[in-house]
Amino acid sequence: MPVPAPQLGSYQFVAETKENLDWADLVTIDLSKYGTEQGKKELAQELLSALRTKGFFYVKNFNIPQERVNRQFALGREFYELPLEEKLKYVPDLDAGKFNGYTPSGRYVINPETGLKDHIEIWNMPKFNGYFPQEYPELIKEHLPEIEEFARSLHSEVLDPLFVLLALALELPEDYLTNLHLYQEKSEDHLRYMKYSKYTPEENAKLNLWTPGHTDLGSFTLLFRQPVAALQIKDPVKGEWKWVKPQDGTLTVNACDALSFLTGGYVRSTIHRVTVPPKDQQHVDRLGLLYFSRPHNDVKLATIKESPVLQRTGYTQNEFESTGNPVPTMEEWTFAKQKWQRSRSYVNRDEHRKAVILPGFQEKIYDDKPVAAAA
Template structure:
């Protein structure tokens, strides 16, 4: 449904009321802030590319502000996301449940208790995942009136946010600006997707058994993850000094990180930072935690090998996860990671590290 101007008409939606920001003194990570208002000039892009390169080659996370959505528009997307959980009953959720293990695709619901966390405890997380092309499959009845807005959201963040970030990442490697854009086609065969995700409070017994960890430390498997900052503190990153630090909420900001695919392509220069989700601080523990993501993946047929012609890779040296002739495609990597996550048997290592093998390569999880 669209207006004469092409802008989706808005259908009434119940309002999701977020929690207040925590008042606890947490050890927050010091992350760079990328202001996309500066992207429109050559000098601005040069400045931003340097900041992005520094962030991605060290910490692996940064914020983006002035990304084109107002606070009111962002709030409405959270309202729509909440419809996935509060306006769809359990039976309908089961009908639209994803088959991650069988298909290697996230599309559909990830129901609660699907992922094993630790000591026999399973997750209390629901997620609804939609391909950026929302017409690829049918969706729950309550969500259908909002599909034009969801599609417009995905299109905006693909072209107006992801593409500028990909250009900045290419500039940082002294590659042609469209290097990464050329392998992230909006209409290409890819699993780039939108995710609504809701964390529910857990019992004290579950918290004790898992040492308050809700999702183990992991890397994302795609190229770039765009996460809307939201006020319930729970996301932590493993800092270069080996300490877990909290990611601070900034109103109407995006939290950006790179994943495995960008590590493969950049020869290890862009770091897929390990991050986890833990129990929120005491003044936020009664609240649900609603999250909104845009997960970008290269096209399925992209071979995940270093862009060794980059002058930066040639000067600095680079690493390979494997030999080029046996490197996975994006399709192979995302199917393997998706099917295994939270369900595979992990091998215990030292210092709280667990491992699994995907496409012959080791993937680490951090307790």
């Protein structure tokens, strides 16, 4: 590992909420058991159960020291302290669905009654594998070797084992899914620093949500623990919204659209949202560290025919196949959904939230209440 530059300093996490929230009961995948064949078999079934019943789960003992995680949070903190005019130099063509670089806050009206805009800033960094030329501010340039090493370790220590376990659960060769997610191949994975700046108490009083219910477009999303409670998931069995508790020493992981397509819906793309934090945490900003995993760009998102499990259970067609529409590649799907997501349309307009992303796939409204509460 490269020697860290000393000027970042330490990172202090805010205190957890003391409110008694309705927390989701999620499975924890303990990768310390991954080293034996019996452990793999047990973990494969635990993972499949988690994916089928919740869609979200925790991962622990993934061999990345907390100090390295804290360094990335510190980098995210320092990035968002840069002057806005400096960050704006790195804005991609958002209207075309581009996403690597900086997305400023204020693109979306989240309360039409008051005209209140979002407070969300995003900094995305693509794979460091030669396919993605990217400009960086000096702060990031100085730490690129460290950032690259961290991103690569998420593949080797977390994603590769998860894909092996899922392949085993689907009765596929162990390397079937890892071969669709090789770091050296071109895919739209990215590491993200994400900041939700606080709203005033008056603004929060008129909001139900900061981000409406949605699914992610890739394979797995990795979310590192940060203590500001705001993430909620929709239980796929009961349909109830539950809070996701930040657990020490874990990653929170969710399954996404690409896995749902590849398994004909057997693995669910998990619905989640970001809501207003509890009152004892509304005075602080919420900084997130995430990694978005996606299959290679040229992978066709057709249902995997080789899985005996999918054949036995009847999950043999996804939305595109069942409607007779062309099955997109991962690249086509990524940019179609990103373009829709990054549209400046008001995020709660029905015509936007129920748009056809590609022929054969129409988005849905996942919330049981509107984004903006009545004044």
